[in-house]
């Protein structure tokens with residue numbers, strides 16, 4: 001799983017960007033606001049979901065453009081081209097194409113698995129469970145491509161049940177039964193995939209050479225039963241409580257990812273910002289190994305401004321760890337010298353300015 005080329009057309013501040021990707025390392029540098037993260041966000045849209053910024057799709061077309069945008073990529077070593085975007089006459093409807101044919105966004109999980117670290121995730125352990133759940137689900141999705149479909153169907157059934165329970169006129173109980181059965185079926189699949197991912201990941205992290213990176217241990221805090229029958233019973237008995245709350249209070253949509261630093265036995269929220277970042281890095285490195293083992297191919301890592309937040313020793317350790325793995329990595333930073341220690345094999349560098357990308361011949365800075 002890697003991109004051989006990427007094109008952004010009328011996407012954010014990129015009018016027409018075309019990149020021939022490096023098979024291993026893609027280094028993107030430029031000033032603040034240049035359009036670096038926009039490239040990573042574009043790649044994140046080639047997987048199911050709302051992308052790494054979770055932005056509304058109608059915000060993405062270039063404001064100065066004709067409306068509508070396209071992000072497209074060819075996959076390395078495969079005769080496959082995937083793309084997504086909007087048309088100018090329906091800016092809020094996301095379209096997906098695989099080899100030119102219309103496809104459902106969830107089908108993208110069959111082709112590409114993408115995991116990202118962004119500056120916004122520095123607050124992952126401090127904020128509400130939703131962000132941690134989304135992070136976990138992205139890790140799950142890379143191992144269980146059907147996870148996106150289960151999550152979408154679970155959420156659609158839950159939304160409909162919430163609506164019926166809130167309606168002034170009592171709804172047909174048979175219809176609510178059917179929605180709860182659907183929630184239970186997909187909820188059980190979600191729970192199973194999350195449990196499998198966390199168990200495997202926790203083992204993998206134990207085996208990881210983390211070097212200077214803090215080692216996390218992972219667990220799931222559940223807000224409801226796991227098995228389908230028990231979940232149906234909990235939903236049924238909780239109808240009046242859920243109607244009063246205006247939402248379902250039991251179910252995997254309320255799970256939380258609990259991360260603890262192994263060395264100190266300390267909750268991630270109490271660790272330093274650097275330790276939290278290090279644990280996130282350890283999680284995604286272990287996860288990359290797990291995906292390679294299970295799917296036989298490496299996922300794509302998007303590391304937005306990660307290098308700048310590490311001290312030189314940890315930065316070097318990160319590059320070493322990435323070099324030992326074979327997946328494709330896209331990295332951004334404001335200064336080219338941050339990437340001096342990134343191996344040159346399979347590497348491409350770009351400088352971005354005002355949404356215009358220029359390929360860079362690699363130069364070694366004086367202090368290297």
Ligand SMILES: Nc1ncnc2c1ncn2[C@@H]1O[C@H](COP(=O)(O)OP(=O)(O)OP(=O)(O)O)[C@@H](O)[C@H]1O
Pocket residue numbers: 011012013014030031032033034035036037038039059060061062063064334
């Ligand atoms: N729909 C849009 N149309 C045109 N420009 C946009 C659109 N959405 C965002 N932008 C512009 O994109 C730029 C931000 O790009 P991006 O987030 O990629 O910056 P960056 O290079 O990662 O910067 P930083 O180093 O500050 O994180 C901003 O100048 C913003 O105004």
